[in-house]
Amino acid sequence: MDSAEILIAAVVAAGLAIVAVPVAIGKIREVRGTRSLPCPEAGSYAAVRVDARGAALGAIAGRDRLRVKSCSLWPAFQGCEERCLKGFAATAPAR
Numbered sequence: 761m762d763s764a765e766i767l768i769a770a771v772v773a774a775g776l777a778i779v780a781v782p783v784a785i786g787k788i789r790e791v792r793g794t795r796s797l798p799c800p801e802a803g804s805y806a807a808v809r810v811d812a813r814g815a816a817l818g819a820i821a822g823r824d825r826l827r828v829k830s831c832s833l834w835p836a837f838q839g840c841e842e843r844c845l846k847g848f849a850a851t852a853p854a855r
Contacts, residue, residue, distance in 0.1 A: 780820045783819050783820050787816045787818075787819035788816050791810045791848075794808065795808050799831075799840075799844050801837055801840050802833055804833075806831050806832045806833045806844065807831070807832040808844060808845075810826050810848065811826075811829040814827055826845045826848060827845075
């Protein structure tokens with residue numbers, strides 16, 4: 761590689777870092793913590809944690825990808841359709 765290619769690669773890497781890192785950090789802050797969400801399948805509330813790392817990677821790629829990492833109703837309802845996440849953005853994390 762000559763110096764021009766290295767410079768271009770460095771500029772591209774810096775640009776990605778300047779954009780990707782704040783997006784990832786923002787998404788992690790948004791989704792971290794346990795939320796009390798209504799479970800459509802059980803008909804009660806559940807303590808739900810979202811996969812923050814997966815959500816951050818999805819946000820960098822421009823996709824809103826939320827997946828349940830843990831749920832207080834598992835294992836009884838494990839493998840559900842995760843419809844509880846539809847109301848996720850409107851809830852605040854439990855303290």
